[in-house]
Every structure is written in structure tokens, then in C-alpha cells.
Amino acid sequence: MWQSLTDFPLASLFGGMLLGISASLLLLFNGKIAGISGIISGVLPRTATSSSTSKSTSHDRTWRWLFLFGMVAGGLFAAELLVGELLSGTWSADLDWQNSVPTEFSSSTLALIIAGLLVGAGTKLGNGCTSGHGICGIGRLSMRSLVATITFMLVAAVTVYFRLHVFA
Amino acid sequence: MFYIIALISGLLFGFGMVLSGMIDPQLVTAFLDVTGAWQPDLAFVMGGALLVFMPMYFLFVKSKEKPISADNFMLSALIQIDKPLMIGAALFGLGWGLAGICPGPAVASLALGNSDVWVFFVAMLAGNYFFNFKLFTRK
Numbered sequence: 187m188w189q190s191l192t193d194f195p196l197a198s199l200f201g202g203m204l205l206g207i208s209a210s211l212l213l214l215f216n217g218k219i220a221g222i223s224g225i226i227s228g229v230l231p232r233t234a235t236s237s238s239t240s241k242s243t244s245h246d247r248t249w250r251w252l253f254l255f256g257m258v259a260g261g262l263f264a265a266e267l268l269v270g271e272l273l274s275g276t277w278s279a280d281l282d283w284q285n286s287v288p289t290e291f292s293s294s295t296l297a298l299i300i301a302g303l304l305v306g307a308g309t310k311l312g313n314g315c316t317s318g319h320g321i322c323g324i325g326r327l328s329m330r331s332l333v334a335t336i337t338f339m340l341v342a343a344v345t346v347y348f349r350l351h352v353f354a
Numbered sequence: 355m356f357y358i359i360a361l362i363s364g365l366l367f368g369f370g371m372v373l374s375g376m377i378d379p380q381l382v383t384a385f386l387d388v389t390g391a392w393q394p395d396l397a398f399v400m401g402g403a404l405l406v407f408m409p410m411y412f413l414f415v416k417s418k419e420k421p422i423s424a425d426n427f428m429l430s431a432l433i434q435i436d437k438p439l440m441i442g443a444a445l446f447g448l449g450w451g452l453a454g455i456c457p458g459p460a461v462a463s464l465a466l467g468n469s470d471v472w473v474f475f476v477a478m479l480a481g482n483y484f485f486n487f488k489l490f491t492r493k
Contacts (some may be wrong), residue, residue, distance in 0.1 A: 256364020306481020312442020
């Protein structure tokens with residue numbers, strides 16, 4: 187837990203509020219849900235069993251690409267502004283309220299591949315991830331999203347328990 | 355306007371992901387480690403997002419017939435809590451707990467010079483794509 191008031195996770199709170207502003211804008215103006223797994227799904231090549239209701243048009247693909255491009259650029263901008271030394275390519279968190287930007291993960295490549303496959307398949311089958319269900323779904327008081335969010339949080343916590351305390 | 359909003363929303367979303375700490379698997383793992391050295395910071399990410407999104411939705415969106423720059427709201431019509439939802443959420447939770455990274459943070463990290471993100475990201479696309487016709491289909 188936090189040792190003092192300065193440990194309060196302001197960056198997480200403000201970052202979260204930005205996600206909320208983003209999701210609000212996208213829904214209010216464009217009528218779209220800011221669910222990242224869903225937005226990505228819509229730009230992947232169609233497959234035989236893709237639901238026929240989500241017919242892909244170039245209009246639909248264009249906004250998705252713009253959103254995703256914005257995300258990549260926004261992430262880079264945030265990293266440069268908050269923790270990067272411009273152009274030197276190093277990310278270090280010097281200010282105590284900042285979160286760090288990892289340049290590598292501690293998981294093995296195999297674990298990353300398995301995790302990626304599970305996340306890709308799971309979000310497809312469950313129609314959403316942390317953003318779609320956790321923010322937009324719960325924000326609309328959707329019971330489906332609430333149940334999905336509780337489920338993936340619980341399973342993730344149990345997975346971490348096994349990772350850190352059983353197989354460590 | 356429609357495309358500009360899509361771009362601006364994306365920028366804010368990517369910025370928020372990095373600022374919030376969601377892109378750091380160590381912080382995610384610490385948040386999920388409820389029986390160990392639990393670090394509740396990331397609860398404030400969803401909390402902060404809902405703090406903004408929920409009132410916006412109920413005050414401004416719900417009463418509207420159509421969005422400002424488009425013809426209709428594309429909201430999920432699904433209401434049933436069914437097996438695909440539960441199995442999907444569980445698979446997602448398993449993957450999230452395993453690597454500490456989920457789709458939003460992965461996309462926001464693609465330009466940060468971290469090749470591990472790309473390994474996860476490509477595997478995620480493959481999981482999404484092949485899942486379509488290989489394993490299950492939703493009725």
C-alpha cells in the first residue's frame with residue numbers, strides 16, 4: 187500500500203480519466219464503443235465465420251485504423267513527454283508519481299505467445315476486453331460486461347497467484 | 355468530423371494507457387496479486403475511466419437518438435450471460451494474468467521500442483483471427 191500521500195496513484199487516476207474522456211467522445215460523436223479488442227477485430231481480414239452483421243466497409247475500417255494509429259502515437263507521445271529524454275530513446279521514470287515504461291517484459295517469449303493467443307481468442311469469444319467490458323460495458327451498467335469483468339479479473343488473479351506463489 | 359474524433363479518441367486512449375501504468379506488466383501483476391504484495395494503483399484506472407464515462411453516458415448519450423457525427427449508436431444488442439461470454443472472459447483472464455498485458459496497453463506500447471510487445475501483439479492477432487473458424491463459432 188501507499189506509504190504517504192505522495193504515493194497516491196494520481197497518474198493512474200488521470201490516465202484512467204483520459205480513457206473515460208476518449209470513450210465518451212467516441213460514443214457521443216461517433217456512436218462507437220472504445221473496446222480495443224473489438225476495434226482491432228474489425229480491421230483484420232474477414233474469415234468465413236465472421237458475423238455477417240458486422241459487414242466491413244471502408245468507412246468502418248478507416249475510423250478503426252485512425253483510432254489505432256492515434257493510440258500508437260498517443261502512447262509514444264506520452265512516453266516521450268512523461269518519462270523519455272527526447273530523442274535519446276531511453277525511458278526512465280525520475281519523478282516519483284510517474285509510472286515506468288518497460289522496454290522489455292520479464293515473461294519468456296513462449297509465455298508471451300501463449301498469453302497473446304489466449305487474449306486474442308478469449309476477447310473474440312467473450313466480445314470484449316478490459317476496455318470494452320470493463321469501462322464501456324460497466325459504464326452502461328451492462329450485466330453481461332459486469333459478469334465478464336468479474337470473471338476475467340478473478341481468473342487473472344488466480345493465474346497470478348499460481349505464477350507467483352505456487353510455481354515460482 | 356467523424357474521422358477526426360476517431361483520431362483524437364485514439365490519441366487520448368494511447369496517452370491514457372501509458373500515463374496510467376497499464377502498460378507495465380509488473381504493475382498489472384502487482385495489482386492482481388491480491389494475496390501477496392497487493393498494489394491497488396490500477397484500480398484507479400478503471401475507477402477514473404468510469405468516473406468520467408458513466409456520467410457522460412447517462413447524462414448525454416442515453417437520451418440521444420443518434421450520435422453527433424454518425425447515424426446510429428453501435429451498442430451490443432447481446433444481453434444474455436452465456437457460455438461464450440464466460441469461457442471467453444476466462445481465457446482472456448488467463449492470458450492477462452500470464453503476461454500482465456491486455457489489448458489496449460499492447461497497442462499503446464507498439465512504438466515504444468519494446469519488441470516483447472510485438473510478440474504478444476502478433477500472437478494476439480493470430481488468436482483472434484484463427485479462433486474465428488478453427489475452434490468455436492457463436493450462433
